[in-house]
Amino acid sequence: MILDDLVKATRKRITLEKKVHPLDELRSQVNVLTLEQEFPFETCLKQPQLTFICEIKKASPSKGQIVKQFDYKKIAHDYERDGVDAISVLTEPKYFQGDLTYLTAVHKEVSLPLLRKDFTIDPYMIYQAKLAGASSILLIVAILTNEQLRCYLKLADQLGLSAIVEAHDETEIQRGLNNGARIIGVNNRNLKDFTVDLTTSQKLREFVPDDILYISESGIQTREDVDQLRHFGVDAVLIGETMMRAKNKKQTLQNLKGES
Numbered sequence: 001m002i003l004d005d006l007v008k009a010t011r012k013r014i015t016l017e018k019k020v021h022p023l024d025e026l027r028s029q030v031n032v033l034t035l036e037q038e039f040p041f042e043t044c045l046k047q048p049q050l051t052f053i054c055e056i057k058k059a060s061p062s063k064g065q066i067v068k069q070f071d072y073k074k075i076a077h078d079y080e081r082d083g084v085d086a087i088s089v090l091t092e093p094k095y096f097q098g099d100l101t102y103l104t105a106v107h108k109e110v111s112l113p114l115l116r117k118d119f120t121i122d123p124y125m126i127y128q129a130k131l132a133g134a135s136s137i138l139l140i141v142a143i144l145t146n147e148q149l150r151c152y153l154k155l156a157d158q159l160g161l162s163a164i165v166e167a168h169d170e171t172e173i174q175r176g177l178n179n180g181a182r183i184i185g186v187n188n189r190n191l192k193d194f195t196v197d198l199t200t201s202q203k204l205r206e207f208v209p210d211d212i213l214y215i216s217e218s219g220i221q222t223r224e225d226v227d228q229l230r231h232f233g234v235d236a237v238l239i240g241e242t243m244m245r246a247k248n249k250k251q252t253l254q255n256l257k258g259e260s
């Protein structure tokens with residue numbers, strides 16, 4: 001399964017990165033930052049209207065290369081100008097052609113809350129996310145033990161980072177909640193065969209209490225999709241490919257929001 005490959009590649013990458021910049025070095029840099037505890041990512045998800053998180057994503061395992069021209073700074077500016085609420089930046093290099101430096105650069109360019117989209121399997125990656133300017137990280141239940149989930153959520157909290165706890169079924173949602181998740185993300189993409197079914201977000205909605213933020217991720221293409229998800233009671237949508245392929249991002253976003 002693709003998640004196994006992603007975890008393997010991530011472990012290899014992080015092992016190398018730790019040799020260049022050991023954990024203690026990252027820790028001491030984080031210590032000199034003023035740790036704000038405002039959780040801007042969560043604040044933006046709590047607004048009354050649906051929150052739009054749009055992604056900066058060059059390639060993916062399911063689609064291969066999505067865009068040839070990849071001016072991530074311009075995309076970030078366009079997203080901010082056009083009314084996106086938060087930005088997700090893929091930092092996984094092997095399968096998504098992402099890079100942590102994209103996140104650092106985007107943080108310098110825009111003031112929107114940023115999600116480090118990666119396959120977090122080590123606390124080291126949470127420190128990296130903080131130093132790169134993220135206000136949120138991704139924790140995928142399927143690749144973490146309960147103890148890891150609990151510890152990573154605690155560390156994120158200490159660093160003023162929110163965490164999207166991604167689940168694919170009722171059991172994973174329960175594990176996320178039992179270990180302290182405040183945000184549950186449901187992935188509409190089946191990671192075994194890459195098929196997308198937006199009703200996954202509908203089917204799993206009932207297992208997430210109303211005081212927990214609920215994000216629908218992947219496969220969102222049209223205004224009808226967004227309307228449907230709004231109707232299912234999601235707090236936010238995470239949209240990657242549709243926005244990345246859009247020639248006119250402003251118009252596409254307005255259309256998705258139902259403003260044009």
Ligand SMILES: O=C(O)c1ccccc1NCC(=O)[C@H](O)[C@H](O)COP(=O)(O)O
Nearest residue numbers: 060061062217218219220238239240241
């Ligand atoms: O996008 C993939 O092919 C993929 C495959 C395996 C694991 C994760 C994957 N995507 C990460 C994401 O969560 C999406 O980039 C995000 O939800 C946006 O999805 P989309 O709008 O379909 O680009």
